Amino acid sequence: xxxxxxxxxxxxxxxxxxxSSYVSQMRYLLRLKEDDEACQLALQSGSFLLYHRLAxxxxxxxxxxxxxxxxxxxxxxxxxxxxxxxxxxxxxxFLIGCSENQVAQFSLDVGGxxxxxxxxxxxxxxxxxxxxxxxxxxxxxxxxxRGHALIHWHQTHSYSSANGLPTKRNQAGSQRVxxxxxxxxxxxxxxxxxxxxxDGRQCLLARQPSFPRxxxxxxxxxxxxxxxxxxxxxxxxxxxxxxEVQSLNYTGSQHWPFxxxxxxxxxxxxxxxxxxxxxxxxxxxxxxxxxxxxxxxxALSRGGPPRRGEGGNPSFWVPPPFAVANQLLQExxxxxxxxxxxx
Ligand SMILES: NC(=O)C1=CN([C@@H]2O[C@H](COP(=O)(O)OP(=O)(O)OC[C@H]3O[C@@H](n4cnc5c(N)ncnc54)[C@H](O)[C@@H]3O)[C@@H](O)[C@H]2O)C=CC1
Ligand SMILES: [Mg+2]
Numbered sequence: 001x002x003x004x005x006x007x008x009x010x011x012x013x014x015x016x017x018x019x020s021s022y023v024s025q026m027r028y029l030l031r032l033k034e035d036d037e038a039c040q041l042a043l044q045s046g047s048f049l050l051y052h053r054l055a056x057x058x059x060x061x062x063x064x065x066x067x068x069x070x071x072x073x074x075x076x077x078x079x080x081x082x083x084x085x086x087x088x089x090x091x092x093x094f095l096i097g098c099s100e101n102q103v104a105q106f107s108l109d110v111g112g113x114x115x116x117x118x119x120x121x122x123x124x125x126x127x128x129x130x131x132x133x134x135x136x137x138x139x140x141x142x143x144x145x146r147g148h149a150l151i152h153w154h155q156t157h158s159y160s161s162a163n164g165l166p167t168k169r170n171q172a173g174s175q176r177v178x179x180x181x182x183x184x185x186x187x188x189x190x191x192x193x194x195x196x197x198x199d200g201r202q203c204l205l206a207r208q209p210s211f212p213r214x215x216x217x218x219x220x221x222x223x224x225x226x227x228x229x230x231x232x233x234x235x236x237x238x239x240x241x242x243x244e245v246q247s248l249n250y251t252g253s254q255h256w257p258f259x260x261x262x263x264x265x266x267x268x269x270x271x272x273x274x275x276x277x278x279x280x281x282x283x284x285x286x287x288x289x290x291x292x293x294x295x296x297x298x299a300l301s302r303g304g305p306p307r308r309g310e311g312g313n314p315s316f317w318v319p320p321p322f323a324v325a326n327q328l329l330q331e332x333x334x335x336x337x338x339x340x341x342x343x
Contacts (some may be wrong), residue, residue, distance in 0.1 A: 197271055
């Protein structure tokens with residue numbers, strides 16, 4: 001212990017602080033958000049996710065499937081030079097994170113450039129975000145979704161909502177300031193509660209008319225102003241299916257870029273097994289049904305949407321693993337397994 005204390009003491013004398021790499025990463029990101037010059041410098045050695053009118057750039061992975069295309073600053077500059085564009089376009093990027101070794105990561109929409117020309121130079125393809133979600137592995141979904149959300153927020157907040165005058169971004173893109181009133185605007189997310197309702201034996205899933213055929217998901221709804229997540233869950237379940245929640249517990253959350261930028265807060269809830277009669281209201285849901293453990297287990301093991309020519313039951317599938325609704329279903333199935341094992 002003594003030598004460890006001595007190292008700590010000496011490192012403090014030398015000005016080196018024994019932060020974990022996570023703390024260093026987060027402190028570095030904070031500095032880039034607060035210091036425009038540091039962020040401008042970081043752009044020169046950063047890595048970039050490109051978008052074309054909000055469609056992310058993907059490339060074919062060696063082992064099959066697709067990955068998010070990650071370009072280095074020099075690659076992006078090279079593309080801009082070849083397309084006769086000013087390298088300053090790089091400064092229109094938004095900071096979305098940094099790697100463990102403090103390489104800053106940015107998203108950049110090159111919607112002003114010719115789509116096919118960029119695709120050819122990068123050896124990739126711009127794909128609509130919804131479609132991209134089904135093509136990408138789980139670890140790529142979060143940065144791609146974050147980059148998309150930030151670009152979209154900036155594209156729709158160029159003017160102050162208080163006086164209609166232009167707003168100016170900071171270099172990181174973590175805020176915009178109205179140059180006249182000095183009001184600061186920050187990127188926003190709308191909180192949404194998503195809930196898997198069970199009666200102890202079955203779980204309740206629903207369909208909106210806009211869902212692809214056979215897709216059922218957990219109930220979800222935007223939080224009203226001033227509501228807690230618990231109040232939103234109780235209200236949405238009452239509104240949408242006419243049931244009263246008895247108990248609920250939080251399990252996780254997810255950023256979701258649709259319809260714009262939502263923070264999905266996921267909960268499990270129970271209803272009284274004696275009061276499970278569903279009554280739909282309004283036009284939002286076209287159907288809500290109770291599903292057994294076996295049915296859900298089957299849908300989870302079949303994976304995402306049924307592909308043409310594939311077996312399985314196309315009349316019932318659930319959101320794919322990148323969606324928090326899928327996590328709720330996995331957790332419920334695991335819990336049922338434990339209940340059976342412990343019986
Ligand atoms: N990641 C996941 O696993 C899942 C995500 N979702 C997402 O949850 C979100 C909410 O679910 P819904 O049942 O559609 O919500 P909802 O039940 O609150 O109904 C949507 C309606 O709420 C109103 N609304 C209130 N505040 C709004 C806001 N800030 N933005 C947009 N509309 C607002 C609009 O009239 C809209 O038509 C959807 O965007 C959907 O994409 C839904 C299921 C699964
Ligand atoms: Mg809803």
